[in-house]
Amino acid sequence: MTHPQYGDYGGRGIFVCAEWECIETGFAAFLEEIGPKPYPWLELDRINNNKGYYPGNVRWVSRTANLLNRRPTTNAVTDLGWGVGRYRRTDRNGKPHTFKSPLVPFNGELVTLAKAAIDLQVSVPTLRQRFQRGWGPERSLTSTLFCPRGKPRIN
Structure with a gap:
């Protein structure tokens, strides 16, 4: 066991x-x-x-x-502490699809991580990793980070 x-x-x-x-x-x-x-x-x-x-x-x-011949994989969405929401995307053929995404506090409201990533022009995996590393919402949801010498680094 x-x-x-x-x-x-x-x-x-x-x-x-x-x-x-x-x-x-x-x-x-x-x-x-x-x-x-x-x-x-x-x-x-x-x-x-x-x-x-x-x-x-x-x-x-x-x-x-x-x-x-495998079990189907589960694409479970990890709740980051604020719940799980849904968002819609249209594929290249014009067909709409609904996806789940963790909710995060962004600009005074709860939005999906995918929406925050689009607004910040940062990839969803980057934002998810920041939260999983224990970063707070303010630090995680910043599009520009700074290197140790104080120069901006674009993600």
Whole structure:
């Protein structure tokens, strides 16, 4: 339970079947079920990613196929302390999309981090990093920083 990836495997109920875990006969049983690796570039893959390693749920696949068989990633938005808001952007085809963005205090009101970044002409990752480093809103939401010699440095 202390392994950093426990939540990705054991915490999700992913296990190796008892037949394959047996020290004396496990590897032989595994090999009998799926056979030796046919080509050196193939990898072991679980057919259903939400289930464990057991007969009928493992196969040899290419790296490309293995990468396509993954859990969907979550694009969770980190709340920086003032909540999470939404903003709309139009793609190059004219189709509008709605995105989530952390809210930050900017010019006396709460705006999305994306809106503040546009107004300051600073990238969203730069602003997010400033907040994550513990900088306060006044310092984080400054478009121009100064180097140690006092000269302005444009971000």
